[in-house]
Amino acid sequence: MRKEKVEKRITRKEALSLFQSSDLLELGMKADETRKKLHPEGVVTFVVDRNINYTNVCINKCRFCAFWRDENSPDAYVLGRDLLFNKIEETIELGGTQILLQGGLHPSLDIDYYRELLISIKERFDINIHGFSPPEICYMADSADITVPETLRLLKDAGLDSIPGGGAEILSDRVREILSPKKIRSSRWLEVMENAHMLGMRTTATMMFGSVEKPEDVIIHLDSIRELQDRTGGFTAFIPWSFQPGNTDLGIGDWGLGTGNQKKSKPRPPISKPRFPATAVDYLRILALSRIYLDNVENIQASWVTQGLKMAQVALRFGANDFGSTMIEENVVASTGVSYSVSKEDIIHAIRSAGFKPAQRDTFYNLIHRY
Amino acid sequence: MLERITEKVVSGKRLTGKEALRLFESDDIFSLGRLASCVAGKKNGRKAYFIRNRHINPTNICVNRCRFCAFSRSKGQEGAFGLTVEDIIGKLKPYCLEKGGLGGISEVHIVGGLHPEWPFEYYLEMISTIKKCFPKLHIKAFTAVEVDYMSRISGLSLYDTLSTLKASGLGSMPGGGAEIFAPEIRKRLCPEKISGERWLEVMETAHQAGIRTNATMLYGHIEHYKHRVDHLVKLRELQDRTGGFQAFIPLAYHPKNTQIQGGYTSGIDDLKTIAVSRLVLDNFDHIKAYWIMLGEKISQLALKFGADDIDGTIIEEKITHSAGGLTAEHLAADQLVNLIMKAGKIPVERDSFYRKVRP
Numbered sequence: 001m002r003k004e005k006v007e008k009r010i011t012r013k014e015a016l017s018l019f020q021s022s023d024l025l026e027l028g029m030k031a032d033e034t035r036k037k038l039h040p041e042g043v044v045t046f047v048v049d050r051n052i053n054y055t056n057v058c059i060n061k062c063r064f065c066a067f068w069r070d071e072n073s074p075d076a077y078v079l080g081r082d083l084l085f086n087k088i089e090e091t092i093e094l095g096g097t098q099i100l101l102q103g104g105l106h107p108s109l110d111i112d113y114y115r116e117l118l119i120s121i122k123e124r125f126d127i128n129i130h131g132f133s134p135p136e137i138c139y140m141a142d143s144a145d146i147t148v149p150e151t152l153r154l155l156k157d158a159g160l161d162s163i164p165g166g167g168a169e170i171l172s173d174r175v176r177e178i179l180s181p182k183k184i185r186s187s188r189w190l191e192v193m194e195n196a197h198m199l200g201m202r203t204t205a206t207m208m209f210g211s212v213e214k215p216e217d218v219i220i221h222l223d224s225i226r227e228l229q230d231r232t233g234g235f236t237a238f239i240p241w242s243f244q245p246g247n248t249d250l251g252i253g254d255w256g257l258g259t260g261n262q263k264k265s266k267p268r269p270p271i272s273k274p275r276f277p278a279t280a281v282d283y284l285r286i287l288a289l290s291r292i293y294l295d296n297v298e299n300i301q302a303s304w305v306t307q308g309l310k311m312a313q314v315a316l317r318f319g320a321n322d323f324g325s326t327m328i329e330e331n332v333v334a335s336t337g338v339s340y341s342v343s344k345e346d347i348i349h350a351i352r353s354a355g356f357k358p359a360q361r362d363t364f365y366n367l368i369h370r371y
Numbered sequence: 372m373l374e375r376i377t378e379k380v381v382s383g384k385r386l387t388g389k390e391a392l393r394l395f396e397s398d399d400i401f402s403l404g405r406l407a408s409c410v411a412g413k414k415n416g417r418k419a420y421f422i423r424n425r426h427i428n429p430t431n432i433c434v435n436r437c438r439f440c441a442f443s444r445s446k447g448q449e450g451a452f453g454l455t456v457e458d459i460i461g462k463l464k465p466y467c468l469e470k471g472g473l474g475g476i477s478e479v480h481i482v483g484g485l486h487p488e489w490p491f492e493y494y495l496e497m498i499s500t501i502k503k504c505f506p507k508l509h510i511k512a513f514t515a516v517e518v519d520y521m522s523r524i525s526g527l528s529l530y531d532t533l534s535t536l537k538a539s540g541l542g543s544m545p546g547g548g549a550e551i552f553a554p555e556i557r558k559r560l561c562p563e564k565i566s567g568e569r570w571l572e573v574m575e576t577a578h579q580a581g582i583r584t585n586a587t588m589l590y591g592h593i594e595h596y597k598h599r600v601d602h603l604v605k606l607r608e609l610q611d612r613t614g615g616f617q618a619f620i621p622l623a624y625h626p627k628n629t630q631i632q633g634g635y636t637s638g639i640d641d642l643k644t645i646a647v648s649r650l651v652l653d654n655f656d657h658i659k660a661y662w663i664m665l666g667e668k669i670s671q672l673a674l675k676f677g678a679d680d681i682d683g684t685i686i687e688e689k690i691t692h693s694a695g696g697l698t699a700e701h702l703a704a705d706q707l708v709n710l711i712m713k714a715g716k717i718p719v720e721r722d723s724f725y726r727k728v729r730p
Contacts (some may be wrong), residue, residue, distance in 0.1 A: 023675075028401055284672070309635070352636060
């Protein structure tokens with residue numbers, strides 16, 4: 001049985017040729033079959049949670065990001081405790097089981113700050129803390145001059161339950177050099193995840209496509225995730241989402257030429273910037289390929305936040321089986337000018353009218369409530 | 372399951388209503404998409420059309436009160452408006468300049484409410500003034516519902532109403548107001564509106580008067596698949612007789628601010644409806660995925676499910692947006708081109724009769 005599975009596994013080369021030469025509907029049909037095998041009941045899950053961004057100050061200043069601010073910028077912020085607790089209280093009142101706690105790399109916050117933050121939340125609330133993507137964890141480790149495993153242990157002891165898969169972007173360093181030259185390299189992102197998994201913490205994995213990457217880079221990314229998952233089994237879900245050019249350096253027409261706007265004074269990129277955001281066809285092709293390639297990752301999330309509900313519904317037939325979060329609050333994608341206002345009822349309706357059975361889940365994909 | 376239907380389609384045989392129903396009930400969107408794409412390919416090759424156009428709604432004041440409509444107002448009600456001919460010319464001017472204009476539109480699309488006080492002459496003046504100011508601009512105006520209303524207020528026959536409009540400069544007619552033909556749905560959806568039969572009669576007369584038109588279907592509200600099938604079959608019958616329809620445009624219902632509310636259609640239903648329409652309407656040249664209503668993403672995907680047209684730049688849109696439209700009101704021509712190319716199709720900028728304007 002197991003051997004058969006191994007033999008059938010799609011190779012990097014096959015995946016590349018499938019991706020380059022297959023029609024959208026052919027990819028979709030294959031992904032849909034794979035999804036049906038893994039999730040034959042037709043249940044589509046979602047989590048009720050809130051995105052809490054504790055700060056927008058970030059030293060990384062990635063070119064695809066519209067959320068970051070300098071520490072001395074007039075609209076820079078660090079969320080106060082009272083406001084944070086209020087947000088969590090509201091989340092619980094709305095049936096939430098998780099907070100997604102993420103922020104920028106703030107130069108004045110240290111590991112003790114984060115530990116105290118986690119402890120103060122856990123003292124007051126029974127809620128899963130899904131927090132700190134690998135770039136944040138690496139920054140904490142480097143600032144405190146301790147190892148990544150040590151940092152993870154400290155955070156876990158203070159109450160961190162699981163880790164979001166953000167900051168992966170494209171796990172191909174030639175792409176990262178253009179997109180996010182200051183952000184951790186691929187190997188470190190994977191190292192954080194491997195160590196987290198070894199400590200028994202589950203994580204997700206993401207991919208941001210539609211910027212400057214080539215199909216080869218996408219395959220490298222998927223293969224890195226699959227290879228690590230083979231060893232640890234720690235990824236709960238994979239979430240591909242598309243680069244949104246609004247308000248970002250990478251989305252500005254003449255970036256690199258320096259027009260007096262300090263955000264634009266960047267070196268000219270070696271690969272030209274994308275003129276348009278990834279289209280629906282691009283998104284579904286990536287989603288389907290992910291489902292086909294990542295045979296060891298159980299769940300694939302549709303990103304209604306970047307695609308809208310109708311597309312998320314279609315995504316359910318192109319490999320996705322999860323609707324992600326109800327997003328009581330979302331700030332990062334919204335800062336690029338993309339926002340869809342959606343309630344939990346809208347999500348339930350959308351899943352049902354797409355022909356699936358909606359269910360609320362927790363962070364670990366246990367079903368909490370079927371609708 | 373779809374094998375027999377597939378065989379029929381591939382060999383160019385017409386599908387029955389029963390078979391159309393089975394297609395709607397099928398869960399196999401991939402086979403539907405492929406089959407519809409195959410038919411679209413036979414009719415239009417890899418071409419996908421768009422147009423530089425502008426929408427204008429002369430008034431939202433309407434004597435009808437369709438339950439699915441969030442656009443209409445009564446006279447004197449807050450938000451009610453009526454444009455003068457000068458207003459309309461003013462809206463068109465920036466887009467119709469030969470040089471320095473905003474994108475050089477080739478068509479204006481005009482639909483509006485049934486205004487209780489405007490005489491037939493007002494519509495004629497509107498059309499003839501536009502034609503006088505912008506002789507090259509194609510005027511696609513007035514749904515069958517509006518034309519029926521004009522015939523009643525003018526006392527002219529349908530044929531004479533249409534001929535007079537044509538003589539004033541009307542180039543073609545949009546396909547709105549069809550909704551769902553079935554009387555049991557219509558009486559709950561739009562009881563004041565003309566019947567499905569009358570809609571078809573207006574269109575038949577327009578075709579006889581040499582006016583080409585489109586056809587639409589508003590789906591995703593209270594109808595069932597069988598009503599959609601009935602609707603498609605009736606359009607196909609009329610098209611057999613006249614050949615006057617250019618494009619069929621399925622319109623996804625939008626629930627906000629309407630009296631029947633409910634939910635948005637699913638993206639999957641949108642794609643399926645495009646595909647089934649392409650397969651059933653074997654005598655229609657074009658199936659349009661109207662991006663204002665479907666969203667640019669679903670419209671692009673529709674090009675993989677049998678559509679060959681995504682409409683145009685539009686610029687200003689009021690009707691769908693009154694009911695919770697989620698799209699922008701305007702897409703630039705290069706955005707439309709990008710969507711089409713990324714779907715693996717060849718973008719063709721068309722005029723109102725599907726003739727190539729620019730490669």
